[in-house]
Amino acid sequence: MTRFALTVEFDGRPFMGWQRQAHGPSVQQAIEDAAFAVTGERVAVHAAGRTDAGVHALAMRAHLDIAKPITPFRLMEALNARVRPNPVAILACEPVADDWHARFSCIGRRYVYRIVARRAQLALDAGRAWRIAPPLDAEAMHEAAQMLVGLHDFTTFRSVHCQSESAVKTLDRLDVVCTGDRLDVHAAARSFLHHQVRSMVGCLALVGQGRWRAQDLRDALEARDRAALGLNAPPDGLYFAEALYP
Amino acid sequence: MTRFALTVEFDGRPFMGWQRQAHGPSVQQAIEDAAFAVTGERVAVHAAGRTDAGVHALAMRAHLDIAKPITPFRLMEALNARVRPNPVAILACEPVADDWHARFSCIGRRYVYRIVARRAQLALDAGRAWRIAPPLDAEAMHEAAQMLVGLHDFTTFRSVHCQSESAVKTLDRLDVVCTGDRLDVHAAARSFLHHQVRSMVGCLALVGQGRWRAQDLRDALEARDRAALGLNAPPDGLYFAEALYP
Incomplete structure (x- = not known):
């Protein structure tokens, strides 16, 4: 074997x-x-x-x-x-090795979430990115994202179907990188809760659209309540990008 | 109107x-x-x-x-x-203006042809790029491409269904840009013959695979004969990227 x-x-x-x-x-x-x-x-x-x-x-x-x-x-x-x-x-x-396990040996995971900021529907990237009508303030999104980095109780950003024992996780990185009308959100952590990346990206989008201030994101995090979530981003833009092992 | x-x-x-x-x-x-x-x-x-x-x-x-x-x-x-x-x-x-014409007023066209050099089929980019099994020598491709730049009779690189009056065209740019396992071929000219980009890329791929030397590409160009074409690349990787107007 x-x-x-x-x-x-x-x-x-x-x-x-x-x-x-x-x-x-x-x-x-x-x-x-x-x-x-x-x-x-x-x-x-x-x-x-x-x-x-x-x-x-x-x-x-x-x-x-x-x-x-x-x-x-x-x-x-x-x-x-x-x-x-x-x-x-x-x-x-x-x-x-026989004791190497794709899930349990994994010490780090990285996702990329792809956003396209434009009015027209996506022809080439339909189902492959999330389209949001501009204006979208990438700098405000990146700045707000930094308050989610670190050790937090992410209950707000967790699906009700999440099977993780604890909602307390350490988020290592949440960067919003903008190139033309494209925004890539890079998220890295040892592990993520169910829907965590999509939930964080959804709320960052609200910040980018000016519908949320940074303080609204902080309030949502501190509420530790799924009902405080602003928006769950669609699956279309999410890519599992990397798994790290010792 | x-x-x-x-x-x-x-x-x-x-x-x-x-x-x-x-x-x-x-x-x-x-x-x-x-x-x-x-x-x-x-x-x-x-x-x-x-x-x-x-x-x-x-x-x-x-x-x-x-x-x-x-x-x-x-x-x-x-x-x-x-x-x-x-x-x-x-x-x-x-x-x-009423006399502006998307085709006849156009003074420059740019295409990008996307290649992925790997053994596995394309899952995310199926129908959106041309997969070629490595090794593929991008430098040799770029170097060989330069002999096609300039004023030439491109009869070899023209479909038999091409309706252009003359096969003599000026190719302004043919660059092979490599990033990881991805090769983008950038082609620019006032106008192109039918199948010209795909025909040029097909022959460059033969050079990249080592099946053609640069001299074989030169011989194909100078033959001015469609039968001398090495390979016509599939449509999957070809993107009309830009049209220029005065």
Whole structure:
């Protein structure tokens, strides 16, 4: 039995999310089915993060255990051949120690949230970014974001379905980077609560539109109450970008 | 009657190309139908370039004449509302002189061709870039590209369906810019022949893969014979990026 770590890119649009669901397609199922087609083995694929419906990944990390003797390169090529036509691509595959776990060994996660500030609908990036009508004050958003960085109780920014034991988390980075009409929000932490990035981005957008002052964001954080959330951003703009391991 | 200049973004995947066709959807028809829905007028929309099936635009320029009194802003908003669900977006709309012509007044055109050098299929950019298995020598491609810049007979790089009177054109720029596993080929000229960018990029890819030497590209150019073409790149990676006017 060999444990393989995968790096996976996927377009979240056709999926119910990463996790296997009874009622619709998932990225996990697409990869597990491909692995079965390659090896004849019914394996479980574990990921660093369980993304929601419509959320994308530039480089999700995952692992699976394979009994059949196969090189990492052959496994990657075969999984890519079998995972089609799903919009999923295995970018890298490497053998890891038996106790390496894509989720539990992960010590850092990074997401990017893409916003396009313009009036017209997105033709090329439909489903791939969040369009917001300008004006959008990126500097005000970046400045307000800094008050969320650090150790906080993020109850306001957490889905009611969140299964995490504690809402107290340390946010390492929340940067708003503006290039022309595009704003990328970079979020990094050891781990995130369910909907945390989308909830933070939604409230930052309110600040960017001038509908919220920075103090409103602070009040929302300090309320520790989901009802104080201003706005949950749509999944379209969210990308799982990186998972870090020791 | 007012002439309006439009700046249009579109995803080329569902279209037979820019130009209206009897046998399938076109970007031109999508905009003309939207204009009819807005104004009740059957108008012709003229573009700076007639892109092929599957070719995209970041900023195509086009024009149309409207009799109904309407501001540019209202026209843009109404066209965007009516052109849905086609993946077409009007990014700008401005009144222009009656003799301004999107195609005939245009004095410069710029295309970008996007390549991703990797083994795995494209999940996020399927239909939006050309994937080529590495290694791909971007420097060799850029260097070879420079021999195509300038005044040449581009018969080799021209579709047999090309309707241009002459194959002699001046290519102003052909740059290969590499960032990680992404290569963007920037092409600029007063005008291009049918399939010229895709044909040039296809041959540059052969150089990048080491299947062609720079001399093979020179021989192909000097042959002035379509049969000497090495490879025509797929439409997926091609974007009409800019049209210049006096």
